[in-house]
Amino acid sequence: MIRRTVRFLDQRSGAAPLLRKTLRYAFPDHWSFLLGEVALYAFVVLVATGVYLTFFFEPSTATDTYQGSYAPLHGVEASRAYISVLHISFDVKAGLLIRQTHHWAADVFIAAIVLHLIRVFFTGAYRKPRELTYVIGVLMLFAALLEGYLGYSLVDDLLSGMGLAIGYGVGLSIPFVGANLMVAIFGHPFPGAPEFWSRMYIAHILLLPLLIGGLLSAHLALVASRHHTQFPRKRVPGERKLIGLPAFPAQAPRSLGLLFAVAAALVLLGGLVQINPIWLWGPYHVSQGTNGAQPDWYLGWLIGALRLVPHFDVVVWNRTLIPNPFWGGILFPTVVMGALLAWPWVERRATGDRRFHNVLQRPRDAPVRTAIGAGFLSWVVMIFLAGASDRMLVWLGISYMSQVWFYRVAVWILPFVIGFVAWRFCLALQRMPQGPPRTSDGGGHGAVRRPQSAK
Amino acid sequence: MKRERSELLVALLLAGAAACALMFVVVYALDWPHLTQYLGLCLGLALALLAAALILAGEKLFPAEVEEVVEDYPVTEHPAEQDEVDQLLAESGGRFTRKRLLIGAAGAAGAALGAALVVPAASFGPILDTKSFYYSPWRRDRRLVDESGKPLRAEEIEEGTFYTAYPEDAYRDELAAPLVVVRLDPGELEMPAGRKGWTPEGIVAYSKICTHAGCAIALYRDPKFPAAEPGRALVCPCHYSTFDPARGAEVTFGPAGRPLPQLPLLVDSEGDLRAAGQFSGPVGPAFWGVRTRRPSA
Numbered sequence: 001m002i003r004r005t006v007r008f009l010d011q012r013s014g015a016a017p018l019l020r021k022t023l024r025y026a027f028p029d030h031w032s033f034l035l036g037e038v039a040l041y042a043f044v045v046l047v048a049t050g051v052y053l054t055f056f057f058e059p060s061t062a063t064d065t066y067q068g069s070y071a072p073l074h075g076v077e078a079s080r081a082y083i084s085v086l087h088i089s090f091d092v093k094a095g096l097l098i099r100q101t102h103h104w105a106a107d108v109f110i111a112a113i114v115l116h117l118i119r120v121f122f123t124g125a126y127r128k129p130r131e132l133t134y135v136i137g138v139l140m141l142f143a144a145l146l147e148g149y150l151g152y153s154l155v156d157d158l159l160s161g162m163g164l165a166i167g168y169g170v171g172l173s174i175p176f177v178g179a180n181l182m183v184a185i186f187g188h189p190f191p192g193a194p195e196f197w198s199r200m201y202i203a204h205i206l207l208l209p210l211l212i213g214g215l216l217s218a219h220l221a222l223v224a225s226r227h228h229t230q231f232p233r234k235r236v237p238g239e240r241k242l243i244g245l246p247a248f249p250a251q252a253p254r255s256l257g258l259l260f261a262v263a264a265a266l267v268l269l270g271g272l273v274q275i276n277p278i279w280l281w282g283p284y285h286v287s288q289g290t291n292g293a294q295p296d297w298y299l300g301w302l303i304g305a306l307r308l309v310p311h312f313d314v315v316v317w318n319r320t321l322i323p324n325p326f327w328g329g330i331l332f333p334t335v336v337m338g339a340l341l342a343w344p345w346v347e348r349r350a351t352g353d354r355r356f357h358n359v360l361q362r363p364r365d366a367p368v369r370t371a372i373g374a375g376f377l378s379w380v381v382m383i384f385l386a387g388a389s390d391r392m393l394v395w396l397g398i399s400y401m402s403q404v405w406f407y408r409v410a411v412w413i414l415p416f417v418i419g420f421v422a423w424r425f426c427l428a429l430q431r432m433p434q435g436p437p438r439t440s441d442g443g444g445h446g447a448v449r450r451p452q453s454a455k
Numbered sequence: 456m457k458r459e460r461s462e463l464l465v466a467l468l469l470a471g472a473a474a475c476a477l478m479f480v481v482v483y484a485l486d487w488p489h490l491t492q493y494l495g496l497c498l499g500l501a502l503a504l505l506a507a508a509l510i511l512a513g514e515k516l517f518p519a520e521v522e523e524v525v526e527d528y529p530v531t532e533h534p535a536e537q538d539e540v541d542q543l544l545a546e547s548g549g550r551f552t553r554k555r556l557l558i559g560a561a562g563a564a565g566a567a568l569g570a571a572l573v574v575p576a577a578s579f580g581p582i583l584d585t586k587s588f589y590y591s592p593w594r595r596d597r598r599l600v601d602e603s604g605k606p607l608r609a610e611e612i613e614e615g616t617f618y619t620a621y622p623e624d625a626y627r628d629e630l631a632a633p634l635v636v637v638r639l640d641p642g643e644l645e646m647p648a649g650r651k652g653w654t655p656e657g658i659v660a661y662s663k664i665c666t667h668a669g670c671a672i673a674l675y676r677d678p679k680f681p682a683a684e685p686g687r688a689l690v691c692p693c694h695y696s697t698f699d700p701a702r703g704a705e706v707t708f709g710p711a712g713r714p715l716p717q718l719p720l721l722v723d724s725e726g727d728l729r730a731a732g733q734f735s736g737p738v739g740p741a742f743w744g745v746r747t748r749r750p751s752a
Contacts, residue, residue, distance in 0.1 A: 169668030169740030253513030271495005287633030313712030
């Protein structure tokens with residue numbers, strides 16, 4: 001039966017050699033290689049749940065009176081967008097499960113991408129010949145951030161409106177063209193023309209998913225054509241040989257298992273752990289705000305940056321040139337993205353290393369990179385934490401202003417300290433008594449172990 | 456573990472997954488209370504059991520000992536093909552006798568066509584007309600009303616709290632509409648020059664929209680005792696820009712780059728609050744050149 005199917009396909013597509021190669025494709029075995037896969041599967045869940053939500057969501061700012069089954073909001077005037085999400089949450093059977101799963105999946109998707117990026121950075125996986133794979137991955141991360149932001153902005157609840165106002169304020173701050181750009185996108189000064197909702201909607205459900213899907217395909221195609229990197233292995237010294245578990249029968253069932261495990265975790269979260277209960281926030285109006293407003297986690301670093309900048313606009317002859325949100329909302333993420341994109345070439349320039357690399361380095365084997373990475377990461381993480389300082393005030397009672405002043409100074413000092421400590425740590429690890437075997441198949445400190453199943 | 460036992464376990468896991476998935480259908484059909492939780496539990500467990508079955512099958516059932524395979528990495532490059540591509544492309548260009556003319560013509564066609572295709576993007580908004588950023592529904596004698604449309608009376612404005620006011624008979628969901636109104640001790644006021652008479656009885660009104668990033672000023676700090684932190688303030692909950700209502704909403708902390716625009720007030724003969732003119736400056740988040748104009752109707 002299988003034989004006949006394969007022959008049928010091969011005669012009509014000539015795919016048998018490709019199929020054979022695919023089944024024997026070798027996957028180096030290390031847990032950290034699964035992070036990218038988790039992101040991929042979260043994306044699958046996002047598309048599946050997202051398509052379902054489009055069947056019920058109305059991207060309209062036309063107002064209506066709520067009369068659904070959530071009694072506390074009866075008689076409240078709100079946009080049809082907000083009312084349709086209430087409808088999904090309370091009156092569409094399984095609607096709330098799908099909506100919450102979608103929201104959790106977005107948070108997990110971006111978390112997995114970030115962890116994957118951290119793994120790729122600290123092991124030097126981005127080095128030649130994989131710079132393009134890396135660049136595409138970084139672009140995907142930023143596309144995903146925008147996609148997530150648009151997703152929760154579409155709902156038109158109080159928090160999403162506050163988020164949009166901030167996005168608008170940040171956009172306005174772009175020197176020279178900010179106002180023109182914002183009136184182009186919003187169609188009218190904030191809160192914008194009704195068309196703005198159509199624009200956000202098509203961007204969220206078509207344009208950005210297409211972009212992410214396209215980047216994802218290119219990312220995977222490049223991974224497949226250059227093959228995976230691997231940690232150093234004694235059995236195959238050098239850069240020319242790859243050792244790993246074959247796609248079939250070893251990797252495929254595991255990977256499929258991971259798909260279902262990710263989906264299971266997201267559905268359980270969606271069913272059991274409440275996220276973004278928009279009926280508690282109420283509909284958005286320009287004149288309303290709420291204390292303790294926090295965005296989804298992945299925008300926390302931008303909120304932190306916006307909050308830390310001291311109060312000034314750049315003003316020349318009583319003309320505002322650069323409004324304040326530019327520094328935290330535009331310049332900061334641009335610097336982070338630019339640094340990430342430029343890094344492979346910066347490192348090549350600095351080290352003069354133009355060789356091909358298929359074997360990964362452990363963080364300690366590249367102390368300077370690890371130091372720079374740790375410093376840079378701690379810089380972004382600290383700014384992220386600054387975004388939570390109002391919560392820290394509530395939970396721990398530490399004065400908000402003291403926290404902000406601490407971060408304003410610390411973000412320029414601590415990253416250097418952390419980078420230095422990381423550097424010393426790497427050197428110390430290299431000098432460990434047993435000596436970290438540079439290539440090892442087991443034993444010794446920090447050795448890369450072979451998978452049990454392969455023994 | 457013996458192979459038979461592994462097989463049995465995988466079969467049990469698959470059966471469990473089937474049972475949970477069936478349960479999902481039943482729960483959906485019966486419309487139980489706490490539907491979301493039960494549905495999530497059923498579907499989540501079904502998927503989790505399926506995942507466990509697959510992973511266990513992969514580890515134990517497929518060829519008992521999966522051997523690692525050793526492969527060559529793909530060749531790093533193909534110099535012969537590179538040369539061929541280079542030649543093919545270079546040759547085709549080499550046949551033109553008037554290369555520059557053709558390049559110029561093609562460039563012109565490309566640029567013009569590109570421009571033609573991009574121009575419709577201008578329909579996206581009156582991108583060159585930013586006058587609407589200076590629009591304000593406020594004008595002299597327009598009454599301040601509360602959320603239900605009731606006029607705000609001067610005598611009802613108390614110290615120690617803040618009020619949100621809207622322009623009477625005007626659209627509310629735009630940046631220049633909402634105000635924050637507070638009553639302060641007239642003796643404490645230190646208003647900027649040129650705003651004499653803007654604060655009848657010590658009642659002050661500012662735009663409710665933060666000049667930093669456009670959120671609504673939703674917090675009013677009014678310490679009852681000498682506080683460790685500076686005293687009375689209007690605060691935006693988004694990035695905690697902090698404005699001193701007694702001193703023209705000057706920024707005392709947080710990121711906002713300019714004060715909240717102030718609206719001059721008057722109390723009419725019936726005791727209602729009315730606007731006595733236009734905002735002191737443009738409303739909302741800043742943009743390039745924003746300080747040059749005052750809002751208008």
